[in-house]
Amino acid sequence: DIQMTQSPSSLSASVGDRVTITCRASQGISKSVAWYQQKPGKAPKLLLYVASTLKSGVPSRFSGSGSGTDYTLTISSLQPEDFATYYCQQSYNTPFTFGQGTKLEI
Amino acid sequence: EVQLVESGGGLVQPGWSLRLSCAASGFAFDDYAMHWVRQVPGKGLEWVSGIDWNSATTDYAPSVKGRFTISRDNAKNSLYLEMNSLRVEDTALYYCGKDIGESSDYLTLDYWGLGTLVTVSS
Numbered sequence A: 001d002i003q004m005t006q007s008p009s010s011l012s013a014s015v016g017d018r019v020t021i022t023c024r025a026s027q028g029i030s031k032s033v034a035w036y037q038q039k040p041g042k043a044p045k046l047l048l049y050v051a052s053t054l055k056s057g058v059p060s061r062f063s064g065s066g067s068g069t070d071y072t073l074t075i076s077s078l079q080p081e082d083f084a085t086y087y088c089q090q091s092y093n094t095p096f097t098f099g100q101g102t103k104l105e106i
Numbered sequence B: 001e002v003q004l005v006e007s008g009g010g011l012v013q014p015g016w017s018l019r020l021s022c023a024a025s026g027f028a029f030d031d032y033a034m035h036w037v038r039q040v041p042g043k044g045l046e047w048v049s050g051i052d053w054n055s056a057t058t059d060y061a062p063s064v065k066g067r068f069t070i071s072r073d074n075a076k077n078s079l080y081l082e083m084n085s086l087r088v089e090d091t092a093l094y095y096c097g098k099d100i101g102e103s104s105d106y107l108t109l110d111y112w113g114l115g116t117l118v119t120v121s122s
Helices: none
Strands: A004-007 A011-012 A019-025 A033-038 A045-049 A064-067 A070-075 A085-090 A102-105 B003-007 B009-011 B018-025 B034-038 B045-051 B058-060 B068-073 B076-084 B092-097 B109-111 B114-120
Touching: A004 A011, A004 B034, A019 A085, A033 A064, A064 B114, A070 A085, A070 B003, A070 B092, A085 B009, A085 B045, B003 B092, B018 B092, B034 B058, B034 B076, B045 B076, B045 B092, B058 B068, B058 B114
Parallel strands: A011 A102, B009 B114
Antiparallel strands: A004 A019, A019 A070, A033 A045, A033 A085, A064 A070, A085 A102, B003 B018, B018 B076, B034 B045, B034 B092, B045 B058, B068 B076, B092 B109, B092 B114
């Protein structure tokens, strides 16, 4: 199974900050990575897929990059509604696997 | 508006069976792969199973393979998960998710339901 290791596990930031979350795969996954946002008591929401494609309707302050084994999610200017937990997920092969999550806190 | 509504969760004893359902609306159900993802409350996400648009291909996580069966009825716009030989470690909130494509070879879920809670306990 491909392991997805996210860092950091938690992050404290302020409104307006630029933040970056990293996900490292245990093997190359050819940009087959998606990023999700989850707020307490809610289902996850898709933000980006194939590493850098923004889902329609997602604000442009979210961006993704990476290749090979290393991928990043960047929020250019944090908004109050962005405080949540973020997960990366590989779709390179089954079993599909998620990172352990990064909790973004004020 | 895309809607996914899961049902069928509940409290069962180890070894028992349960069938989850997911009613879909607001999109052409038979054009997309569908998946089940679970989450222990307060913990991370685990992919459980996926099925492609015409049921030709199904996949399972190793932790459930041989015990769970995914299926769909495109005429009823419904997805199912038959869960047998349930274990305590299957306790989780089970989400139904719509993929962005027709193949279950990739997992990119653009819509999720609210989930149905399965509790396995003696």
